[in-house]
Amino acid sequence: AQTVTQSQPEMSVQEAETVTLSCTYDTSESDYYLFWYKQPPSRQMILVIRQEAYKQQNATENRFSVNFQKAAKSFSLKISDSQLGDAAMYFCAYAGYALNFGKGTSLLVTP
Amino acid sequence: KAGVTQTPRYLIKTRGQQVTLSCSPISGHRSVSWYQQTPGQGLQFLFEYFSETQRNKGNFPGRFSGRQFSNSRSEMNVSTLELGDSALYLCASSLSSGGSSYEQYFGPGTRLTVT
Numbered sequence: 001a002q003t004v005t006q007s008q009p010e011m012s013v014q015e016a017e018t019v020t021l022s023c024t025y026d027t028s029e030s031d032y033y034l035f036w037y038k039q040p041p042s043r044q045m046i047l048v049i050r051q052e053a054y055k056q057q058n059a060t061e062n063r064f065s066v067n068f069q070k071a072a073k074s075f076s077l078k079i080s081d082s083q084l085g086d087a088a089m090y091f092c093a094y095a096g097y098a099l100n101f102g103k104g105t106s107l108l109v110t111p
Numbered sequence: 112k113a114g115v116t117q118t119p120r121y122l123i124k125t126r127g128q129q130v131t132l133s134c135s136p137i138s139g140h141r142s143v144s145w146y147q148q149t150p151g152q153g154l155q156f157l158f159e160y161f162s163e164t165q166r167n168k169g170n171f172p173g174r175f176s177g178r179q180f181s182n183s184r185s186e187m188n189v190s191t192l193e194l195g196d197s198a199l200y201l202c203a204s205s206l207s208s209g210g211s212s213y214e215q216y217f218g219p220g221t222r223l224t225v226t
Contacts, residue, residue, distance in 0.1 A: 035214075043199060045217035091154065097167045098144060098156035099203075099215060 002027045002094045006102035013082045014110050020067075021077045021105045023092030029053075033095040036066070036077045039104070040088040048090070051075060084109050113138065115204050115218035123224045129190040132221045136183050136204030142166075143185035144215060145177060148199040157200075160185050161208040189223075197225045 003026045013019035025034070036048040051059045051068050058066050063083075067076045079086055087109040092102040116135045124130050136143050145157040156169035160179035177187040183204075189196055199222050203215035 033214075037217075042219070043222075044219050045201060045203070047214065047216065050214055098159060098169065099146075099154075100156075101154040103153050 002029075002096050002100050004092055004094050004100050004102040006090075006092055006105050008105045009103070010106045010108065012108045012110060013079070013086075015082055015084060017082055018078060018080045019082055019107065021079075021090050021092075021107065023075045023077070023102055025073050025075065025092070025094045025100075027073070027094065027096075029096075034066075034068070034075045035093045035095065035099070036064070036075075037091045037093060037101075038086075038088045039091065040085075045091075049077065079107075082109050084111065115202060115216055117200075117202050117218035117221050119221060120219065121222045121224075123226060124192050125226055126192055126194060128192050129188060130192060130223060131186050131188045132200055132202075132223070134185045134187075134202030134204075134218060136185070136202075137216055140204035140206055140216070141183050142205045142208045143179055143183065144203045144205070145185070145187050146201040146203065147171075148201055148220070149197075154201070157187065159208065166208050192225045194225050196223065198223060 005024045032053045034051045038046045049061045063080045065078045089104045091104045093099040118133045142161045144159040148154045159167045163179045174190045179185045199220045201220045202218045205215045
């Protein structure tokens with residue numbers, strides 16, 4: 001079974017600064033997909049970014065980018081120019097036959 | 112395009128009762144997955160339906176069941192409710208099942224409280 005580990009239960013960042021959220025996973029597959037989802041206080045899960053394992057290029061979506069290290073099975077999320085609206089729980093997920101989620105990292109953004 | 116909708120948004124039930132939750136996927140999406148979110152266990156996969164057939168199932172007891180209709184709308188049912196079933200139930204839709212289709216889009220969830 002694939003497991004996803006997010007080792008940082010909470011992180012804090014100042015507005016306009018950059019923060020990196022960590023995620024590691026375990027799999028024996030060679031081709032798979034990884035995702036970061038954001039869950040604000042409204043509880044609505046929002047897809048932030050997707051990475052396909054066979055692509056060596058790291059995915060980028062505006063202020064969000066990933067550092068995908070396939071050999072190390074690491075998939076971190078970098079948020080640049082942090083905004084107050086970025087405050088939320090962030091979940092890393094591995095796509096097997098279903099999404100396997102990590103426990104989440106709570107991101108606090110301070111003015 | 113309208114997003115994933117779930118009804119009801121909030122529900123309070125008594126132990127032993129049963130409950131049915133509904134999910135309408137994004138138009139054109141044929142796969143619907145259900146997840147349970149609790150503070151203790153996090154997000155756990157319940158099951159996935161695609162073209163009215165259950166494709167995958169998570170590790171939940173048989174009290175949890177679901178179905179999908181020809182218009183891709185899905186329902187999940189929980190019978191003989193237990194206190195531990197109190198959770199946020201999230202529905203997610205995607206174009207198809209497996210692989211890159213796991214770009215899933217989530218609904219706002221149904222908050223179930225069992226007393």
